[in-house]
Amino acid sequence: MRIATGSIAHESSTFTTVETDWDSYRNQRFGYRTGQDVLDFFRGANTAVGGFLAGCDAHGFELVPTIFANAQPSGPTPRAIFDEILDDMLVRMGQIKDLDGVFLDLHGAMVAEDLDDADGHILKAVRDLVGPGIPIIAQLDIHANMSPQMVAMADVIIGHETYPEIDQEERAKECTEVMYRILQEGLNPTLALTQIPLVWGMNQVTAHPPMRQAIEYLHEIESRPGVICGSIAIGYPLADIPHMGASVYIATDDDQALAQSLADELAEWIWNRRADWQLHLPSTAEILPEAESASRYPIIFADRDDNTGGGSPGDSTAMLHTFLAAGLQDACILYIVDPEAVAMCQEAGIGATLELAVGAKSTPLQGRPAKMRARVEALSDGQFTYEGPRNRGLKSTMGPSAHIVQDGVHVLLVSRREQPFGIAFSLTMGLDPRQMRYIGVKSSAHFRAGFEHFAGHIYVVSEPAVHSAAALQGQFKNLGRKLYPEYDL
């Protein structure tokens, strides 16, 4: 059996100032990869392709690669670039002889220029290419904005069940299991979607209640007779599109009515708890006194609104201003995107002390630059290897980077936008977050997989940025429906 794999994944903010271009696909994350290189690069890694490979090996399938295109979250992809990427995948897929099935690794919250439902468009294009008889199974992020078109065009869709998302390999193996049952055992999937008029707040961490109960309920439904698999999509709220929001989708064996009733059942349970998924987010300055009195170190402040993993520029400065004003010792910010400041540090050299205006260069929405008189502790080209669980074993780069320190506040200046999934990159810069008392991260939750085990306490905070509530006020025009809590037409 020959199963094609193709990856086109992007989480698209329609509000960010960060534009998406060819460089975003070619030189961010793991680059634009084609053919055998896709398999060689991801074999053994905790990613969708890594899991497809492992699952295909186990079931005696041959995985046939097409392309891997995955940019860091940012603005909608220009249409010409999107079309070229999709065409590349379709042409390669069309050349595969004796194709028996298709695995797609998508995000589920991709928007292209003049194309709100880019994922649905990709799925339809693949369906048109392979015809109705070839099973298509897609893996999605937990933050997918699900559309009816996506569900109509795929045989089965399986979303991540963890946040921080660390089950890419596991879910991809599940995709291969379902593919095996379709091809060898005559399974006939019926897939149903229930959209919930809900903007899920920041209470999303699956290891903790109340999110843990939602996943447990999902697993209980998956254990019922006739159910193949099910998923909760939290949704991605930074997209002004009609299908933005949370949803549930369930696949059953040849029983559309059962799939729909189970999706409705879990969706209603989520809706009834709609207030439970919301979290009030204080600023770092507001929560600092409480954090100090709890004195459980290291204290981690996670800035939801300058999360580069959600498409933000990664150069907001409010938290840095707070750290400096409070005179914190053994404090660090991971990271601030500022290639200009990095270049000045490189020119000055390690050990030099220089005047710098740090951050907030992308847009005034990100705050005002922090004037620092800092010493350059370390410089690098940004190369490192992820320690996992997320991206375990994969090489990546933060671009030219500098570790600077003023008084007790350390800042890692980087050139590429990526949130800290672990401490590996910091260690290459001579900064060990485990030795710090205060850690600021530009990340909503993904950092937890690499930081929570040594954290004293974690506070999710909100600082002024392109994605903060104040900046988004009144900006939604295309939802076409009322959503809970505050997203009116």
Ligand SMILES: [Zn+2]
């Ligand atoms: Zn996600």
